[in-house]
Amino acid sequence: MDALELMKNRYSCRKFADEPVSDDDLNAVLEAGRVAPSAINRQPWRFLVVQREDGLAKVDQASRCRYGAPVVILVCFADEESAKNEAVVPDYGWVDCSLAIMQMVLEAESRGLGTCIVGAYDPQIARELFAIPEGITPVQFVMLGHPAIGPSPRHEERRPLSDILVRESF
Ligand SMILES: Cc1cc2nc3c(=O)[nH]c(=O)nc-3n(C[C@H](O)[C@H](O)[C@H](O)COP(=O)(O)O)c2cc1C
Numbered sequence: 542m543d544a545l546e547l548m549k550n551r552y553s554c555r556k557f558a559d560e561p562v563s564d565d566d567l568n569a570v571l572e573a574g575r576v577a578p579s580a581i582n583r584q585p586w587r588f589l590v591v592q593r594e595d596g597l598a599k600v601d602q603a604s605r606c607r608y609g610a611p612v613v614i615l616v617c618f619a620d621e622e623s624a625k626n627e628a629v630v631p632d633y634g635w636v637d638c639s640l641a642i643m644q645m646v647l648e649a650e651s652r653g654l655g656t657c658i659v660g661a662y663d664p665q666i667a668r669e670l671f672a673i674p675e676g677i678t679p680v681q682f683v684m685l686g687h688p689a690i691g692p693s694p695r696h697e698e699r700r701p702l703s704d705i706l707v708r709e710s711f
Contacts, residue, residue, distance in 0.1 A: 547650055552692035554655030557609040560687045566652050567612060570685065573648035574616070577641040580633035585622035586641050587677055589615040599670040600682070604662035610684035615667065616642050617679045638680040645683055655688030 542550070567590070574588055591600055591613040600613045607613060616638045623634030646656045659682040667679055 542651065547647055551646060551650040551656070552696045553657045554684070554686075554688045554690065555606075555608045555657060555693065556688070556690035557611065557655060557684070557686035558689040559609070560611070562612045562654065562686055566649075566654060567685070569652065570645045570648050570654070571614075573644040574614075574641040577637070577644045579637040579640070580623075581626065581630050583622055583625055583633075583637065585618040585620075585625075585634055585637055587617040587619060588641075589617060589671060589673075589679075591615070591671075596671075602670060603667040604659055604682060606657065606659040606661050606682070607684055608657060609689070610657070610686040612685040614645065614683040614685060615671065615679055616645075616681055616683060617673065617677050620676050620678055623678075634678060635680060642681055642683055649685055653687075655686060657684040658682070659684055 571588055571590070574586065577586075579585065591597060592611065597607065597611070597613065600607050618634035618638050620632075620634065623637065624632045642658055646658065649656045662682060664679050667673065673679055
């Protein structure tokens with residue numbers, strides 16, 4: 542599958558099958574995150590992987606958007622690392638995490654897995670339940686599993702390029 546086709550096939554999966562994700566698949570998804578680009582190669586990420594029942598129950602306390610996913614990755618960054626040399630290059634922790642997330646999501650898609658990036662969660666609850674220390678900023682959850690449902694109608698709603706494209710100058 543070519544890259545554009547892969548990107549167009551990806552959608553936010555909001556119902557996952559009761560089927561485990563293999564270690565091979567999970568490791569490949571994490572590897573895709575690990576090799577993501579980051580500002581001045583700071584690699585400030587922390588990938589918190591939650592698979593045990595008690596952990597998944599904690600995710601459900603922090604967010605209503607797990608959708609039955611058997612694997613949850615909370616993508617975080619270490620503040621000190623993302624701020625290193627901040628005088629020269631700004632803190633891009635959120636950007637670095639976003640790029641790692643997107644690589645993970647596309648690797649998952651290429652393996653026939655479904656994902657949903659989830660920002661609707663209570664960071665304070667997540668911090669308490671997962672013992673996230675000061676100095677680590679949680680960014681987004683990635684819900685991961687075998688899809689049990691296709692895309693929502695909204696998946697097709699994309700603005701035409703003419704709406705968002707600016708050539709040469711505003
Ligand atoms: C930063 C970010 C946060 C999101 N948060 C949620 C969320 O909390 N719950 C959810 O169901 N989907 C969430 N989504 C998925 C978007 O709603 C979805 O990408 C968008 O509607 C387009 O649909 P598609 O991904 O199926 O193409 C999020 C996506 C992004 C990029």
